[in-house]
Amino acid sequence: MPELPEVETVRRGLNRLVKGATIASIEVRWPKIINNDVDSFKSRLIGQTIERVDRRGKYLLFRFSDGLTMISHLRMEGKYNVVPANEGQDKHTHVIFHLTDDRDLLYNDTRKFGRMTLVPTGEEVTVAGLKTIGPEPTENDLTVAYLTDIFSQSKKMIKPLLLDQSKIAGIGNIYADETLWMSKIHPMRPANSLTDDEIVVLRQSIIDEMARAIKGHGTTVHSFSTFGETGKFQNQLHVYGHEGEPCERCGSLIEKIKVAQRGTHFCPHEQQL
DNA sequence: CAGAACACCTGCCGGC
DNA sequence: TGCCGGCAGGTGTTCT
Secondary structure (H helix, E strand, O other), X not given: OOOHHHHHHHHHHXXXXXXXXXXXXXXXXXXXXXXXXXXXXXXXXXXXXXXXXXXXXXXXXXXXXXOEEEEEEOOOOEEEEEEEOOOOOOOOEEEEEEEOOXXXXXXXXXXXXXXXXXXXXXXXXXXXXXOOOOOOOOOOOOOXXXXXXXXXXXXXXXXXXXXXXXXXXXXXXXXXXXXXXXXXXXOOOEHHHOOXXXXXXXXXXXXXXXXXXXXXXXXXOOOOOEOOEOOOHHHHOOOOOOOOOEOOXXXXXXXXXXXXXXXXXXXXXXXXX
């Protein structure tokens, strides 16, 4: 469920469903998901109440009553579900938070890539990933001056740069392709070759696209739903998953290539090197 | 230090 | 049908 809009959708769902809930006990079936010592992770959380869930980039931050924060990253396939006690588990359920109100908060993850880390609130910044995370893709945080600065200092291709979480938080493979298409910029353009105008357009595309995707409850690729809410944003994608189909603006066929090991979709007519 | 390659996992799809 | 390679919305580590 991975990019920023999907994580934000999960965050809102969690706040709706488990804010104020208290942990009765915890089962960990795949210990590698927990970055802490598993016994200490469990014992410190038992009896704690979820005060709220925050987000930074693609990281969820569960704020607990006793000054603890559980950092949760879903990576490729992590999902949360809230179910009646002892229901809804399957072979991909790896962590179960039994709540005191006869419900369970389940963490499911087909590929087991997701990770959870428990830290004292305020020490999030010591965790790899959050240590170096860049600004949120919002009007206030992502300034033209900042982008101009980081782009001018890098010869790297623009697409892998957009995916670099230490430069901008929250962009993933889908929205990188979508925002480059909207900005008519080839994914392999060196970052320092972008003109001032292109930077302004790309910045606005990123900010607007993230906001639109959040409004649409994110993109659902494998027909999974989040707390009963299926993201609808996949209906608004222009290039991702549309290889071989005509570009909506010019009719040229969308191509799929590999850029820095990632599948990359673009319009060869409007996005030129 | 930047950048690339690889590691971590499972499921699904297409080709033979 | 079965096996095999390749691919998937991500990031942390290790090696140049």
